[in-house]
Amino acid sequence: MSAAIGRVDTGTAVSAVAKRLLDYLTSGTIEPGTRLPAERQLASSLGIGRSAVREALAALEILGIVDVRPGSGTYLRGSASELLPETLNxxxxxxxxxxxxxxxxxxxxxxxxxxxxxxxxxxxxxxxxxxxxxxxxxxxxxxxxxxxxxxxxxxxxxxxxxxxxxxxxxxxxxxxxxxxxxxxxxxxxxxxxxxxxxxxxxxxxxxxxxxxxxxxxxxxxxxxxxxxxxxxxxxxxxxxxx
Amino acid sequence: MSAAIGRVDTGTAVSAVAKRLLDYLTSGTIEPGTRLPAERQLASSLGIGRSAVREALAALEILGIVDVRPGSGTYLRGSASELLPETLNxxxxxxxxxxxxxxxxxxxxxxxxxxxxxxxxxxxxxxxxxxxxxxxxxxxxxxxxxxxxxxxxxxxxxxxxxxxxxxxxxxxxxxxxxxxxxxxxxxxxxxxxxxxxxxxxxxxxxxxxxxxxxxxxxxxxxxxxxxxxxxxxxxxxxxxxx
DNA sequence: ATAGATATTTTGGTCCACCAATTCTTTGTA
DNA sequence: TACAAAGAATTGGTGGACCAAAATATCTAT
The missing domain is CATH 1.20.120.530 (GntR ligand-binding domain-like)
Incomplete structure (x- = not known):
């Protein structure tokens, strides 16, 4: 799976990393509940550092896209974001x-x-x-x-x-x-x-x-x-x- | 300013850190364009590590709330129009x-x-x-x-x-x-x-x-x-x- | 052969040293 | 005295070491 995401340039803004991940996660090919590759693997596949991966994943978690579980992994939630409607406010x-x-x-x-x-x-x-x-x-x-x-x-x-x-x-x-x-x-x-x-x-x-x-x-x-x-x-x- | 945000418990989910910062930034007391305290200072004030601060700020940047400039600082964006940049669907x-x-x-x-x-x-x-x-x-x-x-x-x-x-x-x-x-x-x-x-x-x-x-x-x-x-x-x- | 306990591995979380970029301060020159 | 250049300090960015939590593998007893 991580090979399918492709590499990004080192120094790419974390928002671009998040976008890459999001596009992939919303492409419809991933089932909700699926476990994403480990941070270290994603970093390797994307060709960037683990810190950048973590920051991107943190954003996706805040948006409600993924569920990050320490010691276990990161899972696609597939539920609607509760945060986004609040942006209006x-x-x-x-x-x-x-x-x-x-x-x-x-x-x-x-x-x-x-x-x-x-x-x-x-x-x-x-x-x-x-x-x-x-x-x-x-x-x-x-x-x-x-x-x-x-x-x-x-x-x-x-x-x-x-x-x-x-x-x-x-x-x-x-x-x-x-x-x-x-x-x-x-x-x-x-x-x-x-x-x-x-x-x-x-x-x-x-x-x-x-x-x-x-x-x-x-x-x-x-x-x-x-x-x-x-x-x-x-x-x-x-x-x-x- | 950072003293006004209050501390959060170590181990608090990064989403909670982001929410805390967000509440403060949307409290109406901060002028758009204002520079936030440095990451290291925010970490100290909040009583958490810099990594957690970075992750929270990364999320806020993706949402368009703040503008993170390397070497310069993190700034509150100017207006509601800048929220939810086009990069993400x-x-x-x-x-x-x-x-x-x-x-x-x-x-x-x-x-x-x-x-x-x-x-x-x-x-x-x-x-x-x-x-x-x-x-x-x-x-x-x-x-x-x-x-x-x-x-x-x-x-x-x-x-x-x-x-x-x-x-x-x-x-x-x-x-x-x-x-x-x-x-x-x-x-x-x-x-x-x-x-x-x-x-x-x-x-x-x-x-x-x-x-x-x-x-x-x-x-x-x-x-x-x-x-x-x-x-x-x-x-x-x-x-x-x- | 199976269940439970223990050990090992894997995963995310934190910290720190160091680097890149910018800003601020100091120094030198006209 | 004013301005430009150099140096120092501050800022965010990166990578690796190490720790906490969970999952998996191995060992032991029945």
């Missing part, structure tokens, strides 16, 4: 926050989630959603609990959307926007408005009509987005004055 | 369920980008978009060039949308779906269909009517999504038969 975390842009993207994703949920939500989930509305209503004067119920409301919708990538993305975005959401709901009148909006989304979900749900969530996102941006602007103004 | 590692989810999320984001672009696109950008359509038309028989023009078409729309978060997200998603896009355009008839769809999006953008643009991009995404899923399914079936 890393991208959100790199560099300076772009809050206004995040707010816009988040709106679209929340609307999409709601639309999917309109068709997929179970009765039990709908019932639970009602509980979150009740919790928000009961805690108009308690910001922490209100926000918690608010968050659970959105979480449940994203869950009901049955799209893990979407769910994870929304989670990451929410964590980035969390501080602004909390600041935007500082007063009880604002909480009341937010409750009204959530109630409308909930009522639309009860109809299970995707268009109605989309309209209600769009309205909520529009208002919530303005609330967030106002909070952001106030903060900027205070920053200038401060 | 990332999409092959994702698995069918996550890939399908990603296709759905991508559709929504592309539609959103197109809608924004309808209002924001400059005349120069519109003209350039027409050039990409021409390039696609001229290269129906040359898959590599066709796909390159296809990609540039979408890139330009995302750019015109003037939302960096959205742009970066779409970039990462494209990296993850690239291999399936390429395989899905294997035949000239498929390229012709794709060209027709892109032309309709372009014509709608010429009107600058967001609703028309949304409708055209939605239609394109629906067809393209089916094409992608069909390609994915064929690959899965072949894998089983192989």
């Amino acid at each position: 890393w991208g959100l975390m790199l560099g300076a926050p772009r809050t206004k842009e995040l707010i816009a993207v988040r709106s679209q994703l929340e609307i999409f989630a709601a639309r999917l949920a309109a068709e997929l939500m179970t009765d039990a989930q709908l019932h639970q959603l009602g509980n979150h509305i009740d919790a928000m209503r009961s805690n108009l004067g308690d910001r922490t609990r209100f926000i918690e119920a608010d968050l659970k409301f959105h979480l449940l919708i994203a869950q009901a959307a049955d799209n893990q990538v979407l769910f994870d993305l929304l989670q990451s975005i929410r964590s980035l926007l969390r501080v602004w959401v909390e600041r935007g709901l500082a007063r009880e009148e604002e909480a009341q408005l937010a409750l009204d909006e959530h109630s409308r989304v909930y009522e639309a979900l009860l109809t299970r009509d995707p268009n109605a749900v989309e309209a209600a969530m769009s309205a909520h996102m529009l208002t919530a987005g303005h609330r967030l941006e106002r909070t952001l602007l106030q903060s900027t103004v205070e920053g200038v004055a401060g | 990332w999409g092959l590692m994702l698995g069918a369920p996550r890939t399908k989810e990603l296709i759905a999320v991508r559709s929504q984001l592309e539609i959103f980008a197109a809608r924004l672009a309808a209002e924001l696109m400059t005349d120069a950008q519109l003209h350039q978009l027409g050039n990409h359509i021409d390039a696609m038309r001229s290269n129906l028989g040359d898959r590599t060039r066709f796909i390159e023009a296809d990609l540039k078409f979408h890139l330009l729309i995302a750019q015109a949308a003037d939302n960096q978060v959205l742009f970066d997200l779409l970039q990462s998603i494209r990296s993850l779906l690239r291999v399936w896009v390429e395989r899905g355009l294997a035949r000239e008839e498929e390229a012709q269909l794709a060209l027709d769809e892109h032309s309709r999006v372009y014509e709608a953008l010429l009107t600058r009517d967001p609703n028309a643009v949304e409708a055209a991009m939605s239609a394109h995404m629906l067809t393209a999504g089916h094409r992608l899923e069909r390609t994915l399914l064929q690959s899965t079936v072949e894998g089983v038969a192989g």
Whole structure:
């Protein structure tokens, strides 16, 4: 098998070694569970050092392609990478926050989630959603609990959307926007408005009509987005004055 | 800086070391372009050997998170756009369920980008978009060039949308779906269909009517999504038969 | 002949010395 | 004093020795 991979030039970047190995492992000719040749053998076949082989294999292990077992060998896993979908979320975390842009993207994703949920939500989930509305209503004067119920409301919708990538993305975005959401709901009148909006989304979900749900969530996102941006602007103004 | 990462236990899997570094690098407190501490220093701070650090950093480099320069140091890369470099077929590692989810999320984001672009696109950008359509038309028989023009078409729309978060997200998603896009355009008839769809999006953008643009991009995404899923399914079936 | 214990071999993991590449500091010259 | 060149220090890259873990082979007892 290692003869089939071919040699690479000494000094080749470890990424190129990884690519060579990956191309071979994803060529479809290797069965999951197969044991790869030993590091020393791979190094010899590829014409590079064992360190480079180890580094390439470490990357493939992190990506979930192979399973490295000390004393035993390296095995092809053949299962889906759990790490790769997370790259979308890393991208959100790199560099300076772009809050206004995040707010816009988040709106679209929340609307999409709601639309999917309109068709997929179970009765039990709908019932639970009602509980979150009740919790928000009961805690108009308690910001922490209100926000918690608010968050659970959105979480449940994203869950009901049955799209893990979407769910994870929304989670990451929410964590980035969390501080602004909390600041935007500082007063009880604002909480009341937010409750009204959530109630409308909930009522639309009860109809299970995707268009109605989309309209209600769009309205909520529009208002919530303005609330967030106002909070952001106030903060900027205070920053200038401060 | 390295003191802020904390120590890890000796014998910790290199994947855990990579995760630790990754969490730190995506914490938002590090500026892109920043030089990380030297490998020897990281090893000391983390309480592990330099080999383990090297292996973890090698993985992060392959993922596009860092840039390792011999003799100079290791640098945090600039942006989300640099994640998942083209050298590897990332999409092959994702698995069918996550890939399908990603296709759905991508559709929504592309539609959103197109809608924004309808209002924001400059005349120069519109003209350039027409050039990409021409390039696609001229290269129906040359898959590599066709796909390159296809990609540039979408890139330009995302750019015109003037939302960096959205742009970066779409970039990462494209990296993850690239291999399936390429395989899905294997035949000239498929390229012709794709060209027709892109032309309709372009014509709608010429009107600058967001609703028309949304409708055209939605239609394109629906067809393209089916094409992608069909390609994915064929690959899965072949894998089983192989 | 078979099962269990022990020894040996093979595998991945770690460490260190040394080399290649780059950066920083010092020295020499105009 | 400013600039260029040389030297030293720092950085990542490589290979080999040795250790830890697991697999395989050999030996012994029944």
